[in-house]
Amino acid sequence: MAHSTVLTDTPAPHEGGEGSGRQNEERNEKGRAEGREKGSDFSELSRRIAEAGLLRRRPLYYTVRFGAVALALAGGVTAFCVLGDSWSQLFVAAALAVVFGQLGLAAHDLAHRQVFSRRRPSEIGGLLVADVLLGMSYGWWMNKHTRHHANPNHETKDPDVAPDLLVWSRRQAQRAKGPARFIGKHQAALFFPLLTLEGLNLSLSSFRALRRPSMKRPVLEGTLLVAHFAVYFGGLFLVLSPGKALAFIAVHQGLFGIYLGSVFAPNHKGMPMIEEGTELDFLRRQVLTSRNVDGGVLIDAFMGGLNYQIEHHLFPSMPTPALGRAQVITERYCAELGIPYHRTGLLASHRAALRHLRQVGEPLRAAG
Template sequence: MYYTVRFGAVALALAGGIGAFFALGNSWSQLIVAVFLAVVFGQLGLAAHDLAHRQVFSRRRPSEAGGLLVANLLLGMSYGWWMNKHTRHHANPNHEGKDPDVSPDILVWSQRQARKAKGLPRFIGKHQAALFFPLLTLEGLNLSFASFKALRKPSMKRPVLEGTLLIVHFVLYFGALFTVLSPAKALAFIAVHQGLFGIYLGSVFAPNHKGMPMIEEGMRLDFLRRQVLTSRNVRGGALIDVFMGGLNYQIEHHLFPSMPTPALGRAQIITERYCAELGIPYHQTGLLASHREALSHLRSVGEPLREAGH
C-alpha cells in the first residue's frame, strides 16, 4: 500500500508537470515548471533506488523492469550502470579503494587522495567545499553522460535495451523542449531543471556518508561496524522522510538494504539501542548539521592542496 500511494503520487505529479508544460507553451513561466519537475525527477531517482534494492518487489524481474522504466526511460540514467556502482558502495561504504562514491574524480575525499591529486581535481580540491553545491548542478547531466559511457562496458547485461531506452528518453525530452519553446527558453529550462535536479540528488545523498570516517586499505571491521560507523542518519520527522525518501535512515538502510522504507523508522529504534549496548558510535543529526559536517570534511581534506599552494 505504501509504495502504491507513493509511486502513484509521483506519477500524478509527473503527469501534472508534463500537462502544465504543454498548456503553458512558449512562455518564461515554464521555468516554474522546470523547478517543479526537478523535484519530481528527484523523487523518481529515489523510486529507482528502492526498486533496485528490491524494497518494492521481492522478485528480480519486476524490480528490474520497474528500474529500467523509471531510471532509463523517465530519468535518462542507466539502471544497470547505477546498480553495479551502488552495489559496490553498499559492500564497502567510504572505503578509499573499493567504494566508487569516494573515488577521487573531480573531488577528493581524503587527505591521501588530495596529496596525489593532479590537474583539475587538484585545482578544485583547494576550494571544493565552496564549489560543492555549484558542482551539483551538473550531477544530473553527469549521471546521463556516465550512463551512455557505461554501455560499452562488459559489466552491462542489456546494453542494447538500456541504450534504446536512454535514447528514447532524450529524444522525447529535447524534442518536447525545442518544439514547444524557443531555443533560449529551452536552454534556460534545461539549465534550471537539470541544475536543481542535481542539487536535490546531492542534498539527499551527501548527508548519508560524507564526513563520516573513511576506511583505508588494511583496516578490518565486521559488517555491523563497517556499515554503522561510515553512515549518518538525518532527523526531521515526516517531512524529511518524504524529502529523502527514507534514506535519512541510512544506517538501517545499509544494515537491511532490502527493507521497505516504512519499516526503517521502527528498525532505527532497535538498531540504536543495540549499538548502545555494544558501545558502537551511532551518529544522527539534523539535515543542516549533516551538510555542515560534510562540507567541513571537504574543507579539511583539501587542506594539503591549499598548503601546497602557498
C-alpha cells in the same frame, strides 16, 4: 575527520513477568551475550529486526507513493503543454526537478528490491523509471551502488568517494592529479555549484557505461536512453524557443542535481573513511561510516527514507516505512555494544560534510 558520537542511552528493562526489573535485565543481557557467542553481532540484530516483522513488503505504501509521483509527473507535463512558449515554464522546470528527484528515489528502492521480492519485476520497474523517465542507466547505477554498499567510505573500493573531481581524504589529496588537484583546493565552496551538473553527469556516465563488459543489456538500455532524450529535447525545442528551452534545461537539470546531492551527501560525507587494510565486521563497517538525518515526516518524504541511512545500509531490502522502527532497535543495540551511532539534523549534516571537504583539501592549498 569527523567522529561519531557515542550514545549512552540503553534499553529500558522489560516490565512484567517474574522477578524484579533488574533481574529481568540481567536475564536479557545473559541471553544477548549467549546469542552473540553463537554468531556475529549483526546476526543478533538481524534476528531482532526479523522478529519485529520489519522486512515484510509494503505493497500499499509503494502503490500510494509511486502513484503520487506518477500524478505529479503527469501534472508537470500537462502544465508544460498548456503554458506553451512562456518564461513561466521555469516554474514548471523547478517543479519537475523535485519530481525527477523522487523518481530517482523510486529507482533506488526498486534496485534494492524493497518494492518487489523477485528480480524480474524489480528490473522492469527499474528500467522504466531510471532509463525511460530519468535518462539514467539502471544497470550502470545498480552496479555502482552495489559496490558502494559493500564498502561505504572505503578510499579505494567505494566509487562514491573516488577522487574524480573532489577528494575525500588527505591521502587522496596528496595523490590528486588533474581536475581533482585544482578543484580540491576550494571544493567546499564549489560543492553545491558542482551539484548542478550532477543530473547531466549521471546521463553522460550512463552512455559511457554502455561500452563496458559489465553492462548486461547495453542495446536495450542504450535504446531506452536515446528514446528518453529524443522525447525530452524534442519536446522542449518543439514547444519553446531555443533560449527558453536552454533556460528550462539549466533550471531543471541544475535543481535536480542539487536535490540528489542534498539527499545522498548527508549520509556518508564527513564520516570516517576506511583505509586499505582496515578490518571491520559488517555491522561496524556500515554503522561507523553512515549518518542518520533527523527531521520528522518532511525529511522522510524529502529524502525518501534515506535519512535512515544506517538502517538502510544494514538492511538494504527493508521497505522505507519500516526504517523508522528499525532505527529504534538498531540504535539501542549499538548502545549495548558500545558502537558509536551518529544522527543529526539536515543542516548540521551538510555543515559536517562541507567542513570535512575543507579539511581534507588542506594539503592541496598548502602545496600551492
